[in-house]
Amino acid sequence: MHNNQFRKGELYSFITGMASTAIARRLQKKLNQAGLNITIEQWSVLYHLWKKHGLSQQELCNATFRDKPSITRLVDNLEKQNLVKRVPSQSDRRINLIYLTKHGQKLEEQTMRLADQTLTEALKTVPASKIEMCKEVLQVVYDNLT
Amino acid sequence: MHNNQFRKGELYSFITGMASTAIARRLQKKLNQAGLNITIEQWSVLYHLWKKHGLSQQELCNATFRDKPSITRLVDNLEKQNLVKRVPSQSDRRINLIYLTKHGQKLEEQTMRLADQTLTEALKTVPASKIEMCKEVLQVVYDNLT
DNA sequence: TTTGATTAGTTGTATAAACAACTATATGCA
DNA sequence: TGCATATAGTTGTTTATACAACTAATCAAA
Numbered sequence: 001m002h003n004n005q006f007r008k009g010e011l012y013s014f015i016t017g018m019a020s021t022a023i024a025r026r027l028q029k030k031l032n033q034a035g036l037n038i039t040i041e042q043w044s045v046l047y048h049l050w051k052k053h054g055l056s057q058q059e060l061c062n063a064t065f066r067d068k069p070s071i072t073r074l075v076d077n078l079e080k081q082n083l084v085k086r087v088p089s090q091s092d093r094r095i096n097l098i099y100l101t102k103h104g105q106k107l108e109e110q111t112m113r114l115a116d117q118t119l120t121e122a123l124k125t126v127p128a129s130k131i132e133m134c135k136e137v138l139q140v141v142y143d144n145l146t
Numbered sequence: 147m148h149n150n151q152f153r154k155g156e157l158y159s160f161i162t163g164m165a166s167t168a169i170a171r172r173l174q175k176k177l178n179q180a181g182l183n184i185t186i187e188q189w190s191v192l193y194h195l196w197k198k199h200g201l202s203q204q205e206l207c208n209a210t211f212r213d214k215p216s217i218t219r220l221v222d223n224l225e226k227q228n229l230v231k232r233v234p235s236q237s238d239r240r241i242n243l244i245y246l247t248k249h250g251q252k253l254e255e256q257t258m259r260l261a262d263q264t265l266t267e268a269l270k271t272v273p274a275s276k277i278e279m280c281k282e283v284l285q286v287v288y289d290n291l292t
Numbered sequence: 293t294t295t296g297a298t299t300a301g302t303t304g305t306a307t308a309a310a311c312a313a314c315t316a317t318a319t320g321c322a
Numbered sequence: 323t324g325c326a327t328a329t330a331g332t333t334g335t336t337t338a339t340a341c342a343a344c345t346a347a348t349c350a351a352a
Contacts, residue, residue, distance in 0.1 A: 017166025
């Protein structure tokens, strides 16, 4: 009852993800201003490749929470920009392993700095304890729905 | 320093909005399963029209945090589905006022119920106090970036 | 070993978002 | 009044997402 009413009030911003949309737009603007010709979505793929080279497309699907066609096309575009390369797996010919090119590797430091700046701007004025709690809630939400 | 390290760890899920994406997908699935042929984005426009009839496209831009071309096309699609109607303003011929059709009005109750269900599923196991704090943080983030 | 099911990836189609360039109308100031 | 400027909305282009249907390769069980 009380809970229900509470939720109705919160509905809109939770569902539309206004905060994360604002964060993504701010980061995209920073990337553009830095003359880096990549999208947030491409960045999110590179993010996982910086952590571990040679992921398959399916692994990128799982890591980025996208479906297979989305990853196919993101990898297409990353390849066009010469940031990654598809390498057929030796052991399983169905699989493409995705490797960063030198150009793709070089983007890590600069873009991570811009992402860090973006979060600093977004979370300034928010105490660390609240950020931690918020992050926990978002994780629970994700787990509840997946 | 400590703060910086904290943020780096949180980076990815904050920027990609994994929680809100999961919420939106769950609601979309419910809409589809109910045989309602509308997208989340269309729903977010209808949401504001249910609260106040006869908004201009510009007002819908502000309310939904979208740019003008996005609203033009969302209204195009809503009109195609006979859910809203563009009505030229009498006092200012640049302006279209957007009104719900009867069909559009009828969707309110059912879709709000589905949205409410979605949030209940997403936030079950999360105490109300944490939800409140999380909502505050997301609002601050939004305000910090807008 | 053959065949049926599963897995990895691609292609087609529809909707949406961001950005730039555009038209039409309104406003405000000289 | 007239012209510069601002505002409301549209159109074109690129990128991304979701879903369905598809191909190719692998696996597993009879």
